[in-house]
Amino acid sequence: MSLRSRLSRLLQKQGHSVLKKSVHSVAVIGAPFSKGQKRRGVEHGPAAIREAGLLKRLSNLGCRVNDMGDLSFTPVTNDELYNNLVVNPRSVGLANQELAEAVSRAVSSGHRCLTVGGDHSLAIGSISGHVRHCPDLCVIWVDAHADINTPLTTLSGSLHGQPVSFLLRELQDKVPSLPGFSWIKPCLSSPDIVYIGLRDVDPAEHFILKNYDILNFSMRDIDRLGIQKVMEQTFEQLISKKQRPIHLSFDIDAFDPSLAPATGTPVVGGLTYREGMYITEEIHNTGLLSALDLVEVNPLLATSEEEVKATAGLAVDVIASSFGQKREGQHDGYDHLPTPSSPDESDSEECVRI
Numbered sequence: 001m002s003l004r005s006r007l008s009r010l011l012q013k014q015g016h017s018v019l020k021k022s023v024h025s026v027a028v029i030g031a032p033f034s035k036g037q038k039r040r041g042v043e044h045g046p047a048a049i050r051e052a053g054l055l056k057r058l059s060n061l062g063c064r065v066n067d068m069g070d071l072s073f074t075p076v077t078n079d080e081l082y083n084n085l086v087v088n089p090r091s092v093g094l095a096n097q098e099l100a101e102a103v104s105r106a107v108s109s110g111h112r113c114l115t116v117g118g119d120h121s122l123a124i125g126s127i128s129g130h131v132r133h134c135p136d137l138c139v140i141w142v143d144a145h146a147d148i149n150t151p152l153t154t155l156s157g158s159l160h161g162q163p164v165s166f167l168l169r170e171l172q173d174k175v176p177s178l179p180g181f182s183w184i185k186p187c188l189s190s191p192d193i194v195y196i197g198l199r200d201v202d203p204a205e206h207f208i209l210k211n212y213d214i215l216n217f218s219m220r221d222i223d224r225l226g227i228q229k230v231m232e233q234t235f236e237q238l239i240s241k242k243q244r245p246i247h248l249s250f251d252i253d254a255f256d257p258s259l260a261p262a263t264g265t266p267v268v269g270g271l272t273y274r275e276g277m278y279i280t281e282e283i284h285n286t287g288l289l290s291a292l293d294l295v296e297v298n299p300l301l302a303t304s305e306e307e308v309k310a311t312a313g314l315a316v317d318v319i320a321s322s323f324g325q326k327r328e329g330q331h332d333g334y335d336h337l338p339t340p341s342s343p344d345e346s347d348s349e350e351c352v353r354i
């Protein structure tokens with residue numbers, strides 16, 4: 001093999017390495033979308049999270065922020081129910097197709113990609129877009145819910161409770177083709193996803209998690225093992241054999257409603273602030289985080305302005321921690337301590353001042 005072709009193979013190899021990705025560059029995509037569920041307001045999530053200081057927090061961390069603004073999704077008229085139950089299939093399908101394009105563009109330009117929702121149906125587009133450039137990615141899904149109903153098992157008819165079913169290869173013979181969904185290619189296998197924080201799982205979802213052997217840590221598991229063991233076992237499952245890009249899909253309802261009240265489907269007994277920060281710090285420390293979704297902040301469901309600020313502020317903390325904020329502090333750019341000036345120097349300084 002010629003030196004040149006060997007060199008180009010080496011460069012190609014390095015180009016594919018997730019670790020070579022520019023660590024400090026983050027693309028921010030606002031996704032003001034709410035049609036994956038039935039309550040008004042989650043489309044204001046991106047604005048609330050921006051107002052809580054998102055961009056400044058990221059740039060203070062040393063991230064080069066590439067703000068791509070908010071997507072404006074193409075409206076769909078006459079979006080009739082599928083099967084008399086599933087709501088807005090065409091709108092959800094098209095919005096996710098548009099999001100997938102944006103995420104794919106961001107990731108292929110070398111950015112890590114932050115998608116700010118919006119409801120959790122957006123993970124369909126976000127993961128589908130991410131996987132185009134990172135075909136071996138894995139997913140950590142932090143949520144009170146498993147969001148893995150199929151259109152045939154859903155009780156609510158809302159697509160934000162079903163995104164994982166469209167992505168999982170093993171479930172494809174159980175998932176009907178919905179109008180607007182024909183572009184979606186299932187891209188995950190059950191060993192590629194781990195759940196953390198579950199505490200409201202429907203019977204069909206429980207069957208899927210058990211039957212397809214999907215690793216999941218409920219709040220009870222977190223009580224039993226502690227969050228440190230949970231993260232150890234998560235990484236053991238996903239990245240111990242092979243380093244690969246991580247897609248973190250974080251639903252704010254994973255937190256206890258006392259911390260995140262402004263969300264559509266709160267469930268008591270959720271993550272503490274410290275557990276949430278530990279999860280995201282550990283994911284940052286792998287160096288493999290490649291895309292993050294932060295979803296389901298709904299400012300209209302708060303009972304006060306304080307509740308909006310608390311929930312959106314928590315979302316910003318999750319994002320900042322995922323991109324490198326450390327509770328123990330850090331001293332990047334600080335490599336020496338000031339020394340007290342000698343008596344001579346202070347004399348001369350005084351002379352100058354006089």
Ligand SMILES: [Mn+2]
Nearest residue numbers: 120143147251
């Ligand atoms: Mn969710």
